Amino acid sequence: MLALGLSIQFELFFIYLIPVFILLWLILKPKFPGPKNLFYALITLLLVLSSMIATEIKFHFAGISSLVSAGSLVGGSQNFDFLKLFSLNILPQYKNLDMVLGIIAVGLLALKPNKRNLFILVWFFSPALMLVLGAHNAPWFMIGRPAAAIIMGSYLISKLKPNFLIVPVVGLIIYANCLAIKADYGQGQTFLEPDKSAILSKQIAVMDYTYAKSQGKDFAIETVTNPLYINAVWAWNYDWYFPKYGYKPTWLGGDQLPPYNTLKKATGKEKYLFLIIDETPRIPPVYTQNATKNLKKYGKLLEEKSFDGLTVMTFQTQKF
Structure with missing residues (x-):
């Protein structure tokens, strides 16, 4: 609860982590904490968020209300392709592979709905909750998705048979990424680059x-x-x-x-x-x-x- 509270304090958009937390709880079904632990957790969350809660009350929940119209308030909308990350992180030169690789990776994980696979799927798709409100020129809330995509891609590679194919495939991926870095070096925007x-x-x-x-x-x-x-x-x-x-x-x-x-x-x-x-x-x-x-x-x-x-x-x- 401390980490959740601090995340929301640092960036209000991370309030979307609350429904993600609830979703993970419902899917993974961990042991429910005792009344004492639950009380301490909620008190910790409220204490960390106390200044923000007081501010929201004072200004009639203006911050929370602004999230509903985030797409129109801050610079218009953007389109985010969730499955594009697979080709960007595996074979950047072949852009059309994103849909195929994404569907295969998601499908294989969904076919085995154990806690590990469900956690990765929720991790990868959870930012979609924010896109319901419209994009808002704050793409850093998706910063964790590439790691999830790489893990899902690694899962695909681990299923290759026979095993000796894994080495050339990984080598090909490394080579393709090096070519992409060389081609695009210096052309992208530094992530979270401060304004001039x-x-x-x-x-x-x-x-x-x-x-x-x-x-x-x-x-x-x-x-x-x-x-x-x-x-x-x-x-x-x-x-x-x-x-x-x-x-x-x-x-x-x-x-x-x-x-x-x-x-x-x-x-x-x-x-x-x-x-x-x-x-x-x-x-x-x-x-x-x-x-x-x-x-x-x-x-x-x-x-x-x-x-x-x-x-x-x-x-x-x-x-x-």
Whole structure:
């Protein structure tokens, strides 16, 4: 229960592990714990999740509700081919083998429904529960599936007869994977690669730019960066960096609660307004469009400059 609670705390999407846990319990039918152990397990889970539960109650379960519309809220849908992993991990050059290998592997495991086989099948297919809600540009929740696919592929190889065929087959698989690595090396995306906007040197360059562009005059900022609507990054950055210039900008966005309220609200006397935009594809364009439209009500766009991960739009105030 401790591991389950920590997983959900780290990433809300992992709440899907609860029905997976229940499904495994129903399929594998382990010995039911005694009342004392069950009580301690539930108390541990509740304690670990206590802060998250309190937050959900305070905000009327907004986080849980957002899961229902995850596909429409964060960047649209994606298609995930569950059986494609077999060809990717066994013979990458032969893409059409994925369906055949997948069906054979799943079929052989299902024909012998012992606890080992059932566990691997649940492991492999459990992320499908999240796809019921729609894909959400968070494919890392499927990170464990390749290991399950490799185990299932290994099971297929172990059934080869006569046994001497296993060595050349494994050799062929290793050779095919080496060719695929050589062909695709450097072309893929680093898994969980941090956004370019998260690099401190680029954030400092943005702050230097806003101070230089404002020429010592008061200015306000608005941001379309992660986390959306919460000025965590830039409130912190300007709070520790402002001594270099002697003053802080004001904040043009929505009201901020402590500790994110280190920038005062814009007064309308600022000469320049800056919109700082994260270029990550994980933020849908509609948020940038709305913020730009809002700032155009108050000022005239002078310049738009990219910092390779962050874009800054400079406005000169005309009215507030």
